[in-house]
Amino acid sequence: NTRVKAIGSSLEFAGNSLDFVDGDSLTYLMRASASNAVSLYYSGNKKLETTAGGVNLTGALTASGDILLDEDQRIYFEADKQTWMEANGANLVRIVSNNNQMLLLDHQTGNRAVFGNGAKVFIGENNNALPSNTLEVDGTISGSGILSIDGNITGSGNFEIAGNISGTSFTGIFKGALSSSAQIASEISGSL
Numbered sequence: 001n002t003r004v005k006a007i008g009s010s011l012e013f014a015g016n017s018l019d020f021v022d023g024d025s026l027t028y029l030m031r032a033s034a035s036n037a038v039s040l041y042y043s044g045n046k047k048l049e050t051t052a053g054g055v056n057l058t059g060a061l062t063a064s065g066d067i068l069l070d071e072d073q074r075i076y077f078e079a080d081k082q083t084w085m086e087a088n089g090a091n092l093v094r095i096v097s098n099n100n101q102m103l104l105l106d107h108q109t110g111n112r113a114v115f116g117n118g119a120k121v122f123i124g125e126n127n128n129a130l131p132s133n134t135l136e137v138d139g140t141i142s143g144s145g146i147l148s149i150d151g152n153i154t155g156s157g158n159f160e161i162a163g164n165i166s167g168t169s170f171t172g173i174f175k176g177a178l179s180s181s182a183q184i185a186s187e188i189s190g191s192l
Helices: none
Strands: 003-007 010-014 017-021 028-033 038-042 045-051 054-057 074-076 084-087 092-097 100-106 112-115 121-123 135-137
Touching: none
Parallel strands: 121 135
Antiparallel strands: 003 010, 017 028, 028 038, 038 045, 045 054, 074 084, 084 092, 092 100, 100 112
């Protein structure tokens, strides 16, 4: 049942498998079988194999062009499929670790970046930092506009303010210098 046949400008190989081997017939270069599996080898080691579910790749994937994944596809980073990244919907990327959403980049529903599920965020130069608060910044925070905080502001250094401080009440104790280059207006209770 094995045959080689020339049909027009095509060459047909018939059989249950087709193997390309090295000159000594010791290692495979490529194999194709009747089960529709095609395997490519490098130095006798299988690197690429087609399967019923897609393609299995062993080793690194290097591309000189774009890699396109269809919409709503995931890239899994471990065999248990609990750590992954996906493009879910139009203009939305989600990063999940141990089945917990860690980061959502979403232009689709609000042009937002969200850290989720109790994730603690550290911003600074320490790549191994373990923040103890929801947000910790090691360095200077600079901004313009309104700072809105529902809770306490605490610090161990100086608070330098170039604009007005206003509110309906301030409670607590100020230890050290309180200075501003503008007006401080409030009903202050507690100690200064």
